[in-house]
Amino acid sequence: MIYLTGGPGAKVTTYVKRFKDHGLIKHRDLYILEQRGIGYSDDFCPFYSTRQLSIKSPKTYAEKLAQKNDAIRQCFHNATRAGVDLSGYNTIENARDVQALRMALGFESWNVWGLSYGTILGQAYLKQDPQGIKAVALDSVMPLFARGDALYWRMAKWYDRDLKKLDDACQQDENCAEYYPDLGTQVRAVAQSVTNSPISVVVKDVEHYPDGQARLFEYEAAGLPFMLLYEDSNFPALPAITYGWSEKIRQRDESFFKLILQAPSNFFTFSHGMHDAVLCLDGGRDSQRASGLADLRDFEVLAPVFGSEASYQAISDICREMQVAPRDAAEYAMTETSIPSLIIAGDMDPITPPPLAKEILPGFRNGTYVEFPYAGHGPTRSVECAGDMLNLFYDSPQRRPDLSCVEQVKAPEFIAPLMTTDLFALLSLIATEDKNKLAKPIVWVSVSVLLLVIGLFVHSLNWFINRTSEKKVYVASARPLSWLASVTALTGLAVFAAAAAATINVTETLILFGLVPWAKYGLILVYFAGVMGLIVIYQIIQVRMKAGIAAHLLLGYLANGLAAVCLSLFL
Incomplete structure (x- = not known):
């Protein structure tokens, strides 16, 4: 099986990490081509985002948009001076590369799986190498024939749709x-x-x-x-x-x-030069201009988030200015095929929503439309049962596809209300600016926990030891509360830590704002332990003042009480 990557410009490493546990590879070998101009396939602008940083401090959004277009122009200029033929970076040439890879590997035919830009490439590849394809699944579709049309890159329109x-x-x-x-x-x-x-x-x-x-x-x-x-x-x-x-x-x-x-962005590893060249030569920039201008007319607030009239016009003009004008539109005509196909969409995909997938359906005479509810961009890589669905399809592409996986997708169980806390955002800021400063909060928590564990152990060990002197009666009155403070603090911390893990398991972004609702119970326990710690400190000081107490007992109780207080203050 060949997987056609997205972007255009996404590096293979992005997918290798994600697909190593995908259900599809339980039964199939998966090949991923690092397309020309990406990563190890000769990225011709490897320093795209880091050149001339000294002048890249935009003070307005208009300046930032202009600088993004300048980066495209600069990349094309430098690549051309270095002898790069930019006209070779387009979807038609990419499709020929995929065919060449199949032949080089010695396969008479193989299955195809494309996602996002990979669906554009997949449509072109179906025309380029129909005899070499057994079956195809295209997920999160952008039509090959999108050039210049005002529908396909309606970022604000699709965003508004998904928000609703x-x-x-x-x-x-x-x-x-x-x-x-x-x-x-x-x-x-x-x-x-x-x-x-x-x-x-x-x-x-x-x-x-x-x-x-x-x-x-x-x-x-x-x-x-x-x-x-x-x-x-x-x-x-x-x-x-x-x-x-x-x-x-x-x-x-x-x-x-x-x-x-x-904060560093790990959203995607990307080769921007190839991305820009493909969008120019495929006519995608013209489509972005038409769609962007339509959005600006229809969505007064959301549309300016993605661009301005000037930026849309400029990004299209750059293609012609730098001699990277769109190729012949005839090469990008609608794909027509009888090869067994799944045309797949996520109901809440913000960039390639279902209306785009439906645009290409007329050309797929043996195609089946599949829409996953409550799914984003690329449900075949994110929905757990999708790997099995694809395997069944590729095993018997002539049969009616088993789409029971779609029925397994349920509405999200929303996290509400969030237990808000700035703790993890502040710790992340410290780690971002100076990791050495993390030592203080780490020591604070570690020492507090260690003292509480020691206190719990000592109190539990001596719980049934009888004390007869008046002094020890006073101490004994503090002992159960000190023990309870330790138990409560450690239990609360465990609940809090479990809630943090559960929050990260949903998405790492969430923990910057707070934790899952039940985290509050851990916080309540820790705060309650802090109050008990204060009472222990007060009681042991009273014992010291009224009857005296051995130094090691005084220090032990004070340390235990302070540890409970310090942990509650930290959280």
Whole structure:
């Protein structure tokens, strides 16, 4: 089987890590081609995002959009000077490469699986090598013939569609409906709040921010939910994240945005030069311009998040200016085939939603349309049973496909209400700016826990030892409370840690805003232990003042009480 990667421009390493446990490879060998111009296949602009950083400190969103277009122009200019033939980086040539790979491997035919840009390549490959293809699955479809059409790159239109769907799903959940109503309103509000007034914070990362100022513009402000919609595993947390993010933007929380703007992005490993060349030569930039201008007319608030009239016009003009104009439109005509096919869409895909998949269906005479409910971009890689579904299809492509996997997808169980805490965001900021400073909170917690464990052990060991003197009667009155403080604090910490793990298991982003609801029980226990710790300290001081107490007992009780107090203060 050959997997056709997305982007265009996504590196193979992105997929190898993700697919190593995918259900499909239980029964099949999976080949992934690092397409020309990507990664080890001669990335011709490897320093695309890091050139001339000294002048890349935009103060307005318009400047940032202009700089993005300048980066495209600079990449093309430098590549051409280095002897790179940019005209060779397009989907038609990519399809020929896939055929050449099949022949080089000695396969008479193979199965094809394409996702996102891989569906564009898949449509072209079906025309290029029909005799070499047994069956094909195209997931998260963009039509090959999208050039210049105003429908296909409607970013704001699809975003608005998904926000409505997310809000509808949230309203079906009692807690979500109560705590997180009107999600679209929240997103639009944050977009408007930074329009012409970006959030600016002083940062230590002067390599990426030469003027020492990092700024959050419209796309970053309104774009977080958009990016999270790609992965359906994020959906349970998305309403809570949207509200948490909106609140941070309203507060203009300096510490929080220092973290966000300096944090490394691991969303995708990408070769931008190839991406830009393919979009130019395939006519994608013309389609983006037409769609972007249509969005600007129809979506007054959301559309400017993705671009401006000037930026859309410029990004299309650059292609012709740099001699990378679109190829002949006839090469990109609708694909027509009788090869067994699955045409797959995620109901809540923010970039290639179901209407786009349905556009190519007329050409697939032996195609079956598959739509996964409550799924984002690429359900065949994210839905657990999708690997089995694909295996069954590829085993017997002439049979009616078994789509029972679709019925297994259920509505997300939303996390509501979120137990809000800034603890993990603050720790992440410390780790981002100076990892050495993490030593203090680590020592604080470690020493507190160690003292509580020692106290619990000692108290448990001596629980039934009789004391007869008056002094020891006073001590004995503090002992059960000290023991209970240790038990309560450690139990609360365990619950809190388990809640943190459960939160990360949903999505790492969520922990920056808070924890799953039941984390509050751990926090209550730890706070209660802190109060008991204060009482223990008071009692043991009273014993010391009234009757005296051995130094080692005094220190032991004080340490145990202080440990409970310190742990509660930390959380």
